[in-house]
Amino acid sequence: MTATSTPAPPLPAPRPVRASKPVSTMLYRHRWMRLVGLLSLPLTWLVGLYIVSLALLLVTAFWYIDSFTSKVIPGFTLDNFILVFSEPAYINTSLRTLGIALAVTLLSALFAVPLGIFMAKLASPWVRAVLAVAITLPLWAGYLVKILAMRITFTEEGLFNWLMTPFGISGPGFSIPTVVLTLTYLWFPYMALPVYTAIRQIPVNLFDASADLGARGFTTIRTVVLPLLWPALIAGSVFTFSLSLGDYIVARFVGGANAQMIGSIIASNINLNPPVAAAFSVIPIAFVVIYLLVTRRTGALERM
Amino acid sequence: MLRLTRPAKVAFGVIVAIVLVFMYTPLFLVIINSFNVAPIANWPISGFTLDWWVRAFQNEALWAAVRNSVIVAAGAMVIALVLGTLAAFALQRYDFFGKSTVNLLIVLPIALPGVVTGVAFSNSFNNVLEPIGIQVGYFGMIIAHATFCIVMVFNNVFARLRRMNPSMQEASMDLGASLWQTFRLVTFPQFRTAFVAGGLLAFALSFDEIVVTIFTAPAGVDTLPLWMFNQMARPNEATQVNVIATVLILLSFIPVYVSQRLSRAEEDER
Numbered sequence: 069m070t071a072t073s074t075p076a077p078p079l080p081a082p083r084p085v086r087a088s089k090p091v092s093t094m095l096y097r098h099r100w101m102r103l104v105g106l107l108s109l110p111l112t113w114l115v116g117l118y119i120v121s122l123a124l125l126l127v128t129a130f131w132y133i134d135s136f137t138s139k140v141i142p143g144f145t146l147d148n149f150i151l152v153f154s155e156p157a158y159i160n161t162s163l164r165t166l167g168i169a170l171a172v173t174l175l176s177a178l179f180a181v182p183l184g185i186f187m188a189k190l191a192s193p194w195v196r197a198v199l200a201v202a203i204t205l206p207l208w209a210g211y212l213v214k215i216l217a218m219r220i221t222f223t224e225e226g227l228f229n230w231l232m233t234p235f236g237i238s239g240p241g242f243s244i245p246t247v248v249l250t251l252t253y254l255w256f257p258y259m260a261l262p263v264y265t266a267i268r269q270i271p272v273n274l275f276d277a278s279a280d281l282g283a284r285g286f287t288t289i290r291t292v293v294l295p296l297l298w299p300a301l302i303a304g305s306v307f308t309f310s311l312s313l314g315d316y317i318v319a320r321f322v323g324g325a326n327a328q329m330i331g332s333i334i335a336s337n338i339n340l341n342p343p344v345a346a347a348f349s350v351i352p353i354a355f356v357v358i359y360l361l362v363t364r365r366t367g368a369l370e371r372m
Numbered sequence: 373m374l375r376l377t378r379p380a381k382v383a384f385g386v387i388v389a390i391v392l393v394f395m396y397t398p399l400f401l402v403i404i405n406s407f408n409v410a411p412i413a414n415w416p417i418s419g420f421t422l423d424w425w426v427r428a429f430q431n432e433a434l435w436a437a438v439r440n441s442v443i444v445a446a447g448a449m450v451i452a453l454v455l456g457t458l459a460a461f462a463l464q465r466y467d468f469f470g471k472s473t474v475n476l477l478i479v480l481p482i483a484l485p486g487v488v489t490g491v492a493f494s495n496s497f498n499n500v501l502e503p504i505g506i507q508v509g510y511f512g513m514i515i516a517h518a519t520f521c522i523v524m525v526f527n528n529v530f531a532r533l534r535r536m537n538p539s540m541q542e543a544s545m546d547l548g549a550s551l552w553q554t555f556r557l558v559t560f561p562q563f564r565t566a567f568v569a570g571g572l573l574a575f576a577l578s579f580d581e582i583v584v585t586i587f588t589a590p591a592g593v594d595t596l597p598l599w600m601f602n603q604m605a606r607p608n609e610a611t612q613v614n615v616i617a618t619v620l621i622l623l624s625f626i627p628v629y630v631s632q633r634l635s636r637a638e639e640d641e642r
């Protein structure tokens with residue numbers, strides 16, 4: 069009875085709800101904050117250090133050298149580009165480099181496809197595992213180690229010439245074919261592994277269907293396997309092509325006197341004539357960016 | 373199954389054999405030549421000696437180069453792990469304007485020729501930062517190496533995140549865990565192997581790098597590849613190089629073994 073008359077004690081004023089984890093809650097509510105938090109460091113690094121450096125280099129391509137003091141003078145001239153695209157020796161070097169990179173890519177693909185087919189479809193599981201390790205192992209053996217290895221193989225007194233002596237043949241020595249072989253040696257696994265993975269992923273019933281429809285082995289390879297391999301071949305070629313295109317160490321060690329590549333010219337000019345070196349570095353950048361854009365349209369890069 | 377005639381199978385086998393011979397003969401020649409009496413590589417070798425091995429292990433400059441390489445690779449790896457993981461999360465979890473450009477930006481340092489990257493960095497270090505009083509010195513190398521190592525971590529972590537189930541993290545947050553707790557206890561254990569694999573690749577990539585190093589190493593500092601490069605440039609003295617190359621060939625079994633273990637651990641986790 070008295071209970072009804074007794075006024076209820078006043079409720080405490082509702083306290084504002086405080087999130088127990090303010091930072092987490094705020095980040096959870098604001099998507100853009102999370103994104104900014106994630107991207108700010110990598111983007112600052114890549115743009116602030118790398119892209120700015122590249123831009124500064126490319127700007128130098130429009131500067132010129134004072135012929136008396138041989139100091140770099142900021143300014144605007146297209147002479148460096150004109151020189152790069154008109155000097156016959158430079159044009160030859162660019163074309164040679166392009167040819168070498170294409171040859172390496174072709175040679176790698178030519179060996180990667182049969183190797184992949186053998187590993188994925190013909191080898192027993194045990195042989196397959198051994199081959200997979202055997203192909204990846206040289207990948208770790210070191211860039212200079214492999215160049216040294218090829219140099220020892222093809223040197224004047226080396227194994228290759230020793231093997232060829234009975235036939236009266238002298239090996240390629242240090243020349244452009246040796247450069248192509250060495251670059252193939254370096255980058256072949258980058259082609260072989262995606263190709264092998266792609267062949268493994270082809271459903272078995274496609275092979276059965278092809279055989280049921282009367283196709284023989286090579287017809288199946290040509291009409292079923294190869295069309296499905298394009299993305300892998302393109303992904304592999306990104307590596308074999310662009311890594312070969314920019315290389316100059318191989319040419320230096322196994323190329324002999326006439327195997328200069330684009331990189332050689334950039335490297336030898338960077339101290340003597342930075343504007344020409346900068347103008348020259350536009351060529352591999354253009355090749356690689358165009359190649360990346362073209363391959364991205366094929367969708368091959370997403371599968372890497 | 374793929375049906376091939378017997379001669380065709382043999383032909384495939386022969387091609388595989390050629391590839392393997394082509395891959396491994398040069399490496400064996402390096403190993404054998406590290407015991408060669410003759411200071412210039414030849415075949416058959418002139419005689420057996422352990423002299424180069426002894427000299428290489430007593431070579432102070434060589435050990436200094438190894439130390440430098442380890443320091444640079446470790447520094448580059450740590451930076452690449454942080455930046456690569458952050459970028460992988462951003463690009464995997466969010467859609468935003470310019471996403472494909474960011475992707476290209478990460479790939480670019482490895483896709484562009486090393487000589488371009490090296491020349492660009494050395495230009496910035498020597499012609500921009502030095503005049504205003506900033507000496508990058510040793511750190512220049514680490515900065516340059518980290519830049520092209522990011523993609524290694526990024527690729528590995530990104531691929532793993534794509535396969536992960538985001539509802540696990542939502543569950544964790546619903547149960548009251550903070551972002552950091554969720555990351556530490558739920559998310560990170562799920563991509564730990566990819567994180568380690570990416571770090572390992574970044575370390576190896578940096579340890580092996582020569583072209584960018586040529587342009588960014590401060591005067592008088594050698595990394596191991598730089599030391600090898602200088603030795604190889606003087607072919608008549610290139611004897612201890614064979615020893616180091618042999619050691620590196622033997623060491624390459626370690627990452628292959630680790631990656632086998634990692635991929636097995638990955639299969640167990642799934």
